[in-house]
Amino acid sequence: MQNNHNHSNLFFKQKSKTFVKFHAPVNYRDTWQIFRIMSEFVTGYQLLGELKKTVTIFGSARVAEDSFTYTEAYKCGQLLGQAGFDVITGGGPGAMEAANRGAKESGVSSVGLSIQLPEEQITNPYLTKNAGFNYFFIRKVMLVSPAEAAIIFPGGYGTLDEIFELLDLIEINKIKKIPVIAVGREFWTPLMGFLKECSLKMAGAVKDIDLSLLQIVDTAEEAVEIIKKSKVRKMLCNPAEESCGQAMNWRIFRIMAEVVEGFEFLTREVRNDVTILGTKSVMPDNVFYQGAEKTANLLGKKGFMVITGGGLGIMEAANKGAMAAGAPSIGFSMRFEEGGHAIKNAFLTQSLSFNFPFIRKLILTVPSKAFVFFPGGFGTLHQLFEVMTLMKTKKMQEMTVLLYGKKFWTPLDKFIKEILLEKYHTIAPEYANLYKIIDTPEEAEKLIAKK
Incomplete structure (x- = not known):
């Protein structure tokens, strides 16, 4: 694989000249955004509701045709097609193209959910169905919603965003537990080592049972065999059926109500504001809790609002520090049960709660001037890699x-580099330093204040 990256980069540069299309970031003060978002949800759910058995495949757009990743992704698409599964990808080149190619050649639906990117997102020629999205968060909802399993190949920030979001949604019971399979031990084992040593042992942010959600294999055959042995179930109904159409319409209306409420609040x-994120699992005697509290306090004294997820742990610490500084202390919290009460800390001057995690994440991300990520x-991790993907x-x-x-x-920085x-x-090399690692609240204050 390593010998082919120059050829691969040249391929993308040449082809992207024809397909380049930039899109502005989400502007929550533009009322028309609401209608565009609704339209994309309707389009996506209508397309995906027509499918029967589906597996979503994720992976890098930046791999050459003779690489390990391309070869195994092609085999996955082919073997899944032979087993009667439709295949969904992000619709681009690289691993996505390979999986679509294998699926199409096996005679099943080969679906691409594409988004225009400035450099490398090109719709591949092996799609039988395609929907295009302007909004990353909607596209990711659609990639996950119908999936009865997910296979993840080596990738960059976008792939890591997708895998951690999927694992997070399963962990908090927002989607059903499905097989999540990572192909390529050489790539994924170091990341699993970080999760065990840092997220589990150091921060207590995950449990052993959470880490067991991710199954690491070396071949397409192993991945598909796991899926074939799992209990297959259709995740979306067909909107052409009256009962399904009514339920889906109601879901979309509820999504849009949260979008409107969130945008109005932001406006x-x-x-x-500065967004501070991290695990809910630490207590006040923890060094990271204390660091978050002091960081928010220093930022509050500099005139910054502080936004968190509104819950416990790092979120509580940051809101506590901001409130002590007399600064606005805002929490965007999650209702973990439909229509239930959100878990909120006691240090919020204002708050908003959400039923849909993707809307909460959008509202958490859109307005911020800076992000501080504590251990979690x-x-x-999903929110970190989403921010870097968006940038x-x-x-x-x-x-x-x-x-x-x-x-x-x-250790995560080492994995990235x-x-x-x-x-x-x-x-690409220019994206390897989108973040800076710090160790004190004073460093955070200095770096954010000078911007």
């Missing part, structure tokens, strides 16, 4: 992203 209340698990793809302007805690974050950048070339 009315939020200015000059699947949810924290990389010009869906969000580049801003300060700080990772607090060198002992925790250095040595595996993603140097060995697999799934990110």
Whole structure:
């Protein structure tokens, strides 16, 4: 694989000249955004509701045709098709193209859910069905919603965002437990080592049972065999059926109600804010809790609002520090049961709760001037890689992203530099330093305040 990255990069540069299309970041003050978002949900659910048995395949767009990843992704598409599964991908080149190619040649639906990116997103020629999206968060909902299993190949920030979001949604019971299979031990084993040593042992942000959700294999045959042995169930109904259509319409209306409420809140209340994220699992005597509290306190004294997920642990610490500084202390919390009460900490000056995790994440991300990530698990990691994906793809302007805690974050930084950048070339060199690792609240204050 390593010998082919120059050929692969040249391929993308040549082809993207024809397909380049930039899209502005989400502007929550633009009322028309609401209708565009609704339209994309309707389009996506209508397309995916027609499918019967589906598996979603994720992976890098930046791999050559003769690489391990392309070869095994092609085999996955082919073997899944032979077993009667439709295949869904992001619709681009690389691993996505390979999986679609194998599926199409096996005679099943080969679906692409595409989004235009400035450099590398090109719709591949092996799609039998395709839907295009302007909004990353909607596209990811559609990639996950109908899946009866997910197979993940080596990739960059986008792939890591997708795998951690999927694991997070299963962990918090927002989607049903499905097989999540990572192909390529050489790539995934170092990441699993980080999760065990740092997220599990150091931060207590995940449990052993959570890590067991991710199954690592070496071949397409192993991945497909796991899926064939699992209990297959259709995740979406067909909107052409009256009962399904009514239920889906109601779901979309509820989604849009949360979008409207969130956008109105941001327009009315939020200015000059910093988002602080991290695990809910730490207590006040923990060094990271204390670091989050002091960081937010220093930022509050500098005139910044502080936004968190509104819950316990790092979120509580940050809100506590902001409130003590007399600064607005805002929490966007999650209702873990439909229509239930959200878990909120006692240090919020304002809050908003959400039933849909993807809307909460959108509202958490859109307005921020800077992000500070403390140690965490699947949810924290998913939001970190989503922010970096949005910046990389010009869906969000580049801003300060700080990772607090060198002992925790250095192993992940090593994985990014040595595996993603140097060995697999799934990110370009200019995107390897979108973040900075720090160890004190004073560093955070200095770096954010100077912006």
